[in-house]
Amino acid sequence: MFSRGTAKFFKSAVGSASKRFSTESNAKASASNLLFKASVATAVGSGISLWYLNKNTAHADMQADGLHPPHYNFPHTTLLGTFDHASIRRGFQVFKEVCAACHSLDHVHWRNLIDVAFTEDEVKELAAEYEYEDGPNDQGEMFMRPGKPSDPFPKPYPNEEAARAANAGAFPPDLSLITKARHGGADYVYSLITGYCDPPAGVEIREGLNYNPYFPGGAIAMAQNIFDGVVEYEDGTPATASQIAKDVTTFLGWASEPELDDRKKLGVKAVLLFSTLTALSLWIKRNRFSSLKNRKIVFNPPSNWNTPTKK
Amino acid sequence: MALSAVTKSVSKFTYNTFFKRESVYFSTVVVGAVAFSIYFNSAVDNWWDNRNKGKQWKDIKDKYVKPAEE
Numbered sequence: 178m179f180s181r182g183t184a185k186f187f188k189s190a191v192g193s194a195s196k197r198f199s200t201e202s203n204a205k206a207s208a209s210n211l212l213f214k215a216s217v218a219t220a221v222g223s224g225i226s227l228w229y230l231n232k233n234t235a236h237a238d239m240q241a242d243g244l245h246p247p248h249y250n251f252p253h254t255t256l257l258g259t260f261d262h263a264s265i266r267r268g269f270q271v272f273k274e275v276c277a278a279c280h281s282l283d284h285v286h287w288r289n290l291i292d293v294a295f296t297e298d299e300v301k302e303l304a305a306e307y308e309y310e311d312g313p314n315d316q317g318e319m320f321m322r323p324g325k326p327s328d329p330f331p332k333p334y335p336n337e338e339a340a341r342a343a344n345a346g347a348f349p350p351d352l353s354l355i356t357k358a359r360h361g362g363a364d365y366v367y368s369l370i371t372g373y374c375d376p377p378a379g380v381e382i383r384e385g386l387n388y389n390p391y392f393p394g395g396a397i398a399m400a401q402n403i404f405d406g407v408v409e410y411e412d413g414t415p416a417t418a419s420q421i422a423k424d425v426t427t428f429l430g431w432a433s434e435p436e437l438d439d440r441k442k443l444g445v446k447a448v449l450l451f452s453t454l455t456a457l458s459l460w461i462k463r464n465r466f467s468s469l470k471n472r473k474i475v476f477n478p479p480s481n482w483n484t485p486t487k488k
Numbered sequence: 489m490a491l492s493a494v495t496k497s498v499s500k501f502t503y504n505t506f507f508k509r510e511s512v513y514f515s516t517v518v519v520g521a522v523a524f525s526i527y528f529n530s531a532v533d534n535w536w537d538n539r540n541k542g543k544q545w546k547d548i549k550d551k552y553v554k555p556a557e558e
Contacts, residue, residue, distance in 0.1 A: 445536065
């Protein structure tokens with residue numbers, strides 16, 4: 178994979194780096210250098226193999242495992258990108274109007290949307306559109322009241338059995354952590370909801386199921402729900418099917434990882450600080466050891482060193 | 489020659505001003521840490537906000553915040 182020149186350069190770079198930070202004597206250094214080089218070579222080799230396996234999207238049984246989704250450039254899946262919060266806001270609208278008919282969002286409360294995609298006043302209005310059971314009151318009876326920001330997002334079904342009964346035996350999964358819970362993450366979710374097509378010749382799909390090449394096995398109970406114009410955006414964004422799918426995928430990505438923006442920013446700070454401190458500590462170590470390593474012990478024998486003393 | 493004289497005077501000045509007395513040394517560490525964290529955080533935050541301009545909530549919230557009624 179590497180040319181000979183690259184390998185040579187890499188070898189000398191590793192060698193000089195380990196010499197630069199090492200204060201051991203030469204004989205010992207060459208043994209530990211060898212060990213160091215072997216470890217680096219192993220790490221690089223296995224890293225390249227894993228990277229190749231990860232990048233290579235063709236695999237043996239794409240029918241059973243589902244087609245690998247292509248990579249899409251969501252801003253929040255890049256190394257230093259935050260969520261596109263306007264997209265989260267549109268995606269929430271899509272979720273509420275389309276997905277929430279069958280899918281729950283157990284881990285998201287109304288208040289989580291405050292200062293993420295909605296203002297506090299907007300969230301209060303959104304939550305108040307739904308009725309929640311509360312109580313007991315002073316007669317010991319449960320009563321219904323309008324929702325508050327502290328309430329969870331409403332569930333479409335009271336329990337899994339009800340959900341299965343309403344969907345011909347299929348259970349619509351909870352979407353709170355779906356981009357973390359599926360191989361391929363956001364790319365998979367986007368590909369799945371835009372990937373419906375006619376089954377290829379020879380593939381039979383049972384009554385009530387739909388063909389989707391990205392779904393493991395190919396037969397998915399969920400029908401295609403995302404079409405051009407299925408929602409109407411308040412900010413005037415053209416509601417094409419791909420735009421809607423992108424927005425709802427961004428929203429579900431946020432639901433899975435609400436901490437992502439802060440986490441990435443903190444990561445940048447940590448890498449900056451710790452790399453500086455590492456360089457500093459390596460330099461200080463050399464600095465402090467230099468006087469020890471360079472000292473010379475001189476023995477000046479007395480002039481009568483070889484003369485036997487008389488008793 | 490000149491350079492080593494400069495380094496010497498700089499380190500002498502640093503030692504006499506900051507390191508000689510424990511009280512001054514400790515205060516230098518504390519004040520320095522606070523000042524650095526403020527500077528470092530605001531520098532990284534500015535760069536981050538600039539890099540992600542238009543995407544974060546603070547960039548779009550003006551469209552949705554209703555003007556306060558008075």
